[in-house]
Amino acid sequence: MNGPLSFPDFDPVALDLGIIVIRWYALAFIAGLLAGWGYILWLLRRPPMTMTRQQVGDFFSWAIVGVIVGGRLGFVGFYQPGYFLENPSQILAVWNGGMSFHGGLLGIVAATFFYARRYQINVLSLADLVAAAAPIGLFFGRLANFINGELYGRVTDVPWAFVFPTGGELGRHPSQLYEAGLEGLLLFVILFALARFAHGRDRPGLIAGVFLVGYGAARSYVELFRQPDTYVGDGGFLLGNITMGQILSAPIIIAGIVFIVYAVRHERLEHKPSREHGTTRSSGN
DSSP states (O other), rough: OOEEEOOOOOSEEEEEEEOOOOOOEHHHHHHHHHHHHHHOOOTTTTSSSSSSSHHHHHHHHHHHHHHHHHHHHHHHHHTTTHHHHHHGGTTTTTGGOOOOHHHHHHHHHHHHHHHHHHHHHOOHHHHHHHHHHHHHHHHHHHHHHHTTTTTTTTBBBOOOEEEEETTTSSSSSOHHHHIIIIIIIIIIHHHHHHTSOOOGSTTTTTHHHHHHHHHHHHHHHHHBOOOOOTSTTTTEEETEEEEEEHHHHHHHHHHHHHHHHHHHHOOOOOOEEETSSSEEEEEEO
């Protein structure tokens, strides 16, 4: 049997202009943001008209802050609290790496809640829009993880194993690509079908619930192949063979189930014609 695949000679820096260095991860963040923005605007072409185009743009500024602050604080609190208590000046050093999806999720939840409350938008309808677009950002983010050769998988002898630059001489699962496929592509297709063909947005909270369950399940499964973070627990494991990623995904799945149950037990939104634009609007907003 052939040996593991050699990792492509990727340069983490996509563009070096001297005083400005643009990394692939930054481009992935921007691509996910812009694609998600455009996708939400596309979804809003059909009722329920949760928010205006201007509000979508305004909300994304809140979302960016929520993702960055939540992602960083999540990494600090979930993964290396001891280190950052001893080195508090490093908490703001995001350029050294260290972001947590679960923390970023809490940040975007907070941004969604407070933005919806301030502008009197149905918070669950807004959450559905955010959830529908989230897999796009996850897909680009996991591709960037692969390009950077980080967050790789456990040692394996599968034919598609890669020898990562910082992962030793043995082949490893390309777990970043597994996550891109499950959390990104597959989850996007499921949520797209739910929103486009099953009128999922007529039941506020349903798409958000399916996203939470889908992400939590996909992440928990990929954790079986992903190299655990060695600075957590006993060699990356907690409570036996359970990883931090699996522990943090459990409440996400539970929250998703609660959202789904709530959504299916409530009546669908009724769309009333708009006299101003000749379109339909939701009476539930």
